[in-house]
Amino acid sequence: MDIREMDEPEDADLDAWHTLVSAAHLHDHPGDPAPDPAQTIGRIFGGGARRLWAVPHGDAFGAVASVWLPGDPALRAAEIDVHVLPELRRRGVGAYLLGLAAEAARADGRSAVLAQALAGTPAVPFLERFGFRCLLTTRSLVLRPAEVDASAHAALNPPGYRLIRWTGTVPDHLAVEFAQAKSAMADHAEGESAWTADVVRDTADNVAKRGDDLYTVAALHGPKIVGFTEVVVPGDVPARAFQYDTAVVPGHRGRRIGLWVKAVMLDWLGEERPEVVEIETDNSDDNAHMLAVNEALGYRPAREFREYLAQAADLP
Ligand SMILES: CC(C)(COP(=O)(O)OP(=O)(O)OC[C@H]1O[C@@H](n2cnc3c(N)ncnc32)[C@H](O)[C@@H]1OP(=O)(O)O)[C@@H](O)C(=O)NCCC(=O)NCCS
Incomplete structure (x- = not known):
């Protein structure tokens, strides 16, 4: 598998990253508003050390992964995020990227790794398959003023x-x-x-x-x-x-x-x-x-x- 680690992502890399994250989100949550680019980029650069990987796919990205390494490695968990284009799923790409991110977390001295998932999406069986345990569930509620x-x-x-x-x-x-x-x-x-x-x-x-x-x-x-x-x-x-x-x-x-x-x-x-x-x-x-x-x-x-x-x- 062709994998690029990105130390200094360029604007085109950030665009490709966001395009992939949006495609994954719309696929898993049809009808939901897509995340906006500032949200995606904020997640990648939200302060503290990061390592980023992308799997090229034509002119775009087929999969991306990040690991965030905040604060003191002895006290804080690493946070990982993996996204795979819907048409490339169930071929082991996600598992491979998870392995890279986990190795980076261990190399940084982290003993625990956090990840987030939306209920009802493939992220849940994926994370549970690798032994992640659900710590906390947060429900987001929406009100449409025109309907109340x-x-x-x-x-x-x-x-x-x-x-x-x-x-x-x-x-x-x-x-x-x-x-x-x-x-x-x-x-x-x-x-x-x-x-x-x-x-x-x-x-x-x-x-x-x-x-x-x-x-x-x-x-x-x-x-x-x-x-x-x-x-x-x-x-x-x-x-x-x-x-x-x-x-x-x-x-x-x-x-x-x-x-x-x-x-x-x-x-x-x-x-x-x-x-x-x-x-x-x-x-x-x-x-x-x-x-x-x-x-x-x-x-x-x-x-x-x-x-x-x-x-x-x-x-x-
Ligand atoms: C979660 C995600 C990264 C999985 O990527 P993937 O490349 O399809 O994962 P893999 O092919 O490596 O799957 C590994 C194992 O996870 C489990 N798994 C993954 N997707 C699954 C699904 N839809 N249903 C049930 N099990 C699933 C299976 O055990 C699978 O092994 P198998 O295919 O041999 O049965 C992908 O669905 C995705 O991009 N989701 C949206 C992004 C997201 O929510 N990320 C948050 C998690 S970090």
Whole structure:
């Protein structure tokens, strides 16, 4: 098999890589929007050392593989990614590339290897065949605003609370309050550090620098922010918006504030950004409460991501 290792991929290599990843994605998920080039390239160059391989196929690539070697080899797992053109599958190409990536991980001193797969695609039997175990399942949910009517939830108005909304960075007089409300998510996301007003502003700045628009709806109890939800509308593909954080501060939970702010957000986007066709959100399997809120609003399961782990020594 002709294999090229690429130390410094050129623009044409990146284009060929993206063409292959898109073809694989569309084949495994017909009808799904294709990943955009920035996503593909971000995955290849997301910081830290990488090794990249491609199998040439005519003027294009028939298969590609990458291994990411982040941080301290004694502490962090390597992450591998293998893609094979649909018409070249089941000939051992994927297994061969997996072997190269695993060898690179071992040579770098990694004892564990991570990989991601979408449920229902060949990646699942492929990874399981080589002894990968599924560590975590994350469901992505999609809501299509044109198909739901959130007005009843938007009219909930729990007594004692009022709403405020803004685009971009939080207004200065609410920045500290907002950082405190963001810290309320800590009991859901492990390792989430406490937010400060500066971190909140930096996060909003980063969204703006990417050319994306950040929308926030918050519920106030007196001067305090007790719940909020954020949606980002990408500048390049505004049809596909993303749910960012939603949280309700302990002590104010169980009053349908999460449902209320999310429904008001939908109404707002409907007026302001009618070009948004779908909003995507991820809920890890253990967050039953947020899943219930999202289902009540009309979010439906779209994709299931699986995170897999194997010991490097067990791989081919
Ligand atoms: C997953 C993928 C890389 C497999 O590539 P491939 O070249 O077809 O894999 P191989 O031919 O080396 O398969 C090796 C073994 O994996 C298992 N396997 C692979 N595809 C399978 C499928 N569709 N159904 C059941 N088992 C499968 C089989 O045990 C196979 O051995 P066999 O053909 O002798 O039965 C390919 O389907 C792909 O590109 N998928 C999309 C990209 C992706 O999701 N990558 C993430 C995983 S890193």
